[in-house]
Amino acid sequence: METWIEALFSEAILEDAIKRFGIQADEKKMLGDFENYVYEVKQGEQVWILRLTHSSHRSMEEIQAELDWVNELHRQGVNVSRAESEQRIETIPLEKGSFYACLFNKAPGYVVKTDEPDFGSELFEAWGREVGKMHRISMNYHPPNGRSRWDQGDLLRFDHYLTSSEDESIITAGNRLVEEIKSFHETGKTFGLIHSDVHQGNFLYDSKEIHLFDFDDSIYHYYISDLAIPIYYAVWGKCGEESLQVRSAFATDFLYSFLKGYRKEATISNEWLRTIPFFLRLRDFELYTIFHKKFNVALMKKKEKKALQDIRHRLINKELIADISFDNVMMKLEMHNDVF
Numbered sequence: 001m002e003t004w005i006e007a008l009f010s011e012a013i014l015e016d017a018i019k020r021f022g023i024q025a026d027e028k029k030m031l032g033d034f035e036n037y038v039y040e041v042k043q044g045e046q047v048w049i050l051r052l053t054h055s056s057h058r059s060m061e062e063i064q065a066e067l068d069w070v071n072e073l074h075r076q077g078v079n080v081s082r083a084e085s086e087q088r089i090e091t092i093p094l095e096k097g098s099f100y101a102c103l104f105n106k107a108p109g110y111v112v113k114t115d116e117p118d119f120g121s122e123l124f125e126a127w128g129r130e131v132g133k134m135h136r137i138s139m140n141y142h143p144p145n146g147r148s149r150w151d152q153g154d155l156l157r158f159d160h161y162l163t164s165s166e167d168e169s170i171i172t173a174g175n176r177l178v179e180e181i182k183s184f185h186e187t188g189k190t191f192g193l194i195h196s197d198v199h200q201g202n203f204l205y206d207s208k209e210i211h212l213f214d215f216d217d218s219i220y221h222y223y224i225s226d227l228a229i230p231i232y233y234a235v236w237g238k239c240g241e242e243s244l245q246v247r248s249a250f251a252t253d254f255l256y257s258f259l260k261g262y263r264k265e266a267t268i269s270n271e272w273l274r275t276i277p278f279f280l281r282l283r284d285f286e287l288y289t290i291f292h293k294k295f296n297v298a299l300m301k302k303k304e305k306k307a308l309q310d311i312r313h314r315l316i317n318k319e320l321i322a323d324i325s326f327d328n329v330m331m332k333l334e335m336h337n338d339v340f
Contacts, residue, residue: 001033002294005054008094009037017052017101020090034294036216037099040106048084049104049213055097058216063089063100065146066215069138069193076137079130081107081213107211109204114237121257123205127230128261130210131198135223136266138192147193150221151182154293155286161293170315174285181278184222190272193218194226199233224272227262228279231255235322240310244323251322256329260336273326280320284311 001009018025018041027042028050037052053063067083074082081104090101112118155161156178158171184190195202197217203210235251255276262268291297291308300308314321 001035001037002056004096005056008054008096009052009099013052013092013099014039014050016092017050017090017099020092020101021048021050021084021103023048047106049081049106051102051104051216052092052099053102053216054099058100060089060091060100061146062148063102065143066218067102068143068146069141069218070215072141073134073137078133078137079107079209079211080215081105081211104213107204107213109206109209109211112200112205114200114234118205118207119200119238121253123210124234124254124257125261126205126208126210127198127203128227128258129264130203130212130261131195131226131230131258132262132265134195134212135192135226138194138223139188139266141193143193147219150196150219150225151178153219153286155289158285158289161289170285170288170312173315173318177278177282177285181222181282184275186222190224191222192220194221194223196221196225196229198226198230200230200237201233222272222275222279223266224268224275225279225282227255227258227268227273228276229283230258231276231324232280232283232321240321244319247321248323248325252325252328255324256332259329259333270326270330273329276324276326277320280322281315284314284321287311288315 014028014037018028023041023043025041025043027040029040030038031040031049032038035053035057039050041048041050058066067088070080071082073080084103084105088102092099092101112123156174158167158174162171195212195215195217196219197214198212202214203212205211231251231254234254235247239247239250255273259268259273288308288311291300291304291311295304297305297308313319
């Protein structure tokens with residue numbers, strides 16, 4: 001969270017938000033504070049997720065559009081954390097902007113860490129199936145405007161956040177990549193409202209299905225991005241410190257399992273699958289920007305500095321986080337009759 005927003009937040013604001021939803025909290029636990037303040041709130045046996053968003057991050061209209069979509073996905077059978085309250089958004093005014101409070105039901109299941117046995121092919125297939133289900137529904141969902149397009153994203157303002165002369169080549173390359181992706185064909189089957197951040201930290205697993213949450217980054221984008229993001233974070237979490245060869249082998253196996261699940265709900269062409277490298281690289285650019293937006297780079301912890309250095313190395317050397325063997329994936333799918 002930006003320092004100036006941290007200075008605005010307080011325990012009193014949290015208590016105000018809880019009371020506005022009529023909850024007499026026995027327990028409350030912070031779950032995150034990167035872009036929103038997220039708390040688990042308990043009253044007896046009931047558990048909710050309370051999220052507070054500063055108005056500098058999202059507008060009321062953006063949040064309403066997010067909640068409308070989440071609840072529509074829930075109505076149509078996608079495993080998502082729906083908005084609990086009928087009123088749904090509470091506004092807490094401040095001297096500088098406001099906090100918008102939303103209440104969600106808590107998803108069932110458990111977190112799966114990348115070093116645990118459950119982080120394997122069965123989970124990856126379930127992951128793909130839920131994303132495919134979400135995309136199938138999104139392809140027929142035509143809401144009023146409320147969420148922005150990917151190419152309007154703040155993290156693509158490279159020249160605003162990357163001020164060092166050493167980053168001039170990264171700024172140029174990032175702008176070039178954005179223009180390349182903007183040239184991709186947009187149709188109702190290739191472009192629509194997506195989650196945009198479906199990594200392993202944004203779902204729980206019940207040993208059979210995954211349950212999605214955190215739609216804060218939902219945006220109009222190419223559906224293929226929602227395949228690239230799981231690959232990116234699965235690789236980063238599982239073998240990010242390994243060689244490119246190891247990362248690539250894991251990513252290839254991951255994509256095969258993911259697609260086995262995805263194609264049970266939605267279709268995607270081999271041509272679009274081969275664009276995944278563009279979106280893996282785009283995520284490196286976006287993360288490079290967010291490190292500079294959120295942190296004082298000179299004062300970052302050792303782990304964060306290492307992550308930033310790794311991303312910069314890939315961007316400068318035009319290296320992907322993983323070089324997937326698409327021919328291998330498609331061959332395995334055909335061998336097991338999992339064709340598109």
